[in-house]
Amino acid sequence: MAGTRSTGRRERLRTETTAEIKSTALELMGSGGPDAITLRAIAREMGMTANAIYGYFATxxxxxxxxxxxxxxxxxxxxxxxxxxxxxxxxxxxxxxxxxxxxxxxxxxxxxxxxxxxxxxxxxxxxxxxxxxxxxxxxxxxxxxxxxxxxxxxxxxxxxxxxxxxxxxxxxxxxxxxxxxxxxxxxxxxxxxxxxxxxxxxxxxxxxxxxxxxxxxxxxxxxxxxxxxxxxxxxxx
Known part of the structure; x- marks a missing residue:
């Protein structure tokens, strides 16, 4: 049961983080145009490392x-x-x-x-x-x-x-x-x-x-x- 709850929390966190990555990308585009969408810029805005964000989107x-x-x-x-x-x-x-x-x-x-x-x-x-x-x-x-x-x-x-x-x-x-x-x-x-x-x-x-x-x-x-x-x-x- 504990393992199931832990897996559920991880999946929920991943879903929430993925949604935040997407919303941050659109915000960057809104302020800086389409070329402002970069994984490094998004990671910087979210306080993540570049390597961490690659775990959600490879490119x-x-x-x-x-x-x-x-x-x-x-x-x-x-x-x-x-x-x-x-x-x-x-x-x-x-x-x-x-x-x-x-x-x-x-x-x-x-x-x-x-x-x-x-x-x-x-x-x-x-x-x-x-x-x-x-x-x-x-x-x-x-x-x-x-x-x-x-x-x-x-x-x-x-x-x-x-x-x-x-x-x-x-x-x-x-x-x-x-x-x-x-x-x-x-x-x-x-x-x-x-x-x-x-x-x-x-x-x-x-x-x-x-x-x-x-x-x-x-x-x-x-x-x-x-x-x-x-x-x-x-x-x-």
Whole structure:
């Protein structure tokens, strides 16, 4: 019994220390940019020796991969939850719920946003298949769901345009087409355009470029989102 308690304490301590290492890495990134993430700097901040921290992450890239996986998964969970909770019979509300969930998550996790959508960590090499393939697929499918919703419910209907499958990366199509086999190439283009609208304003806000221009970036986002919904041919309730 004593051995079991001792093992449990060690596991709990390891879990807590691993979480602290990750949070410290994000704090360093927030204050010093992506190149501030080094195991030695983290050890210094935490009062650990460099050798001790290597017992948790063998390399800096291992840590970055774990961070990206955590952050991307948290974002995917937030977006999936917002989509699932939105009313299925109200396409405009579904698009708006997803968009607001994206912005809310980014504002609550600015370092995480910068890690997965900002400047890359210098010298970082992701593992084969990416650091968070499942989360990346879920976010990608979520964006495609916005386009599919618009495509199916637009008034008037969207036109096919002159896009072909050759206009898109096979990796992107490998995520989108199995989930939405009826979405044409122009629908994939629509998904990317929607992503550009939503990501652009959020990125400007996270990097501090909007606060100098307006004290109400939330109002600006709502206005842009309302315009996006109208442009998609959806009737906002």
């Amino acid at each position: 800096r890239d291992d840590l970055v991969t774990a961070l990206i996986a955590d952050v991307y998964t948290a974002l995917a969970n937030a977006l999936d939850a917002a989509w699932a909770a939105s009313p299925q019979g109200d396409p405009a509300a579904r698009v708006q719920a997803w968009a607001h969930a994206f912005r809310d998550w980014a504002l609550a996790n600015p370092e995480g946003f910068r890690l997965i959508y900002g400047d890359p960590v210098p010298g970082y090499r992701a593992p084969e298949g990416g650091a968070a393939p499942d989360a990346a697929r879920r976010v990608c499918v979520g964006i495609a769901a916005l386009a599919a919703t618009a495509w199916e419910n637009a008034e008037p209907p969207h036109e096919g345009g002159d896009f072909s499958w050759a206009d898109f990366d096979p990796g992107l199509l490998g995520k989108v087409r199995p989930a939405f086999p009826g979405l044409p190439p122009a629908g994939v283009a629509l998904a990317l355009r929607i992503w550009g609208h939503l990501h652009g304003l959020v990125a400007l806000e996270i990097y501090g470029h909007l606060r100098a221009q307006t004290p109400a970036p939330d109002k600006l986002f709502r206005s842009e989102l309302a315009q996006l919904v109208r442009s998609l041919g959806l009737n906002a309730g």
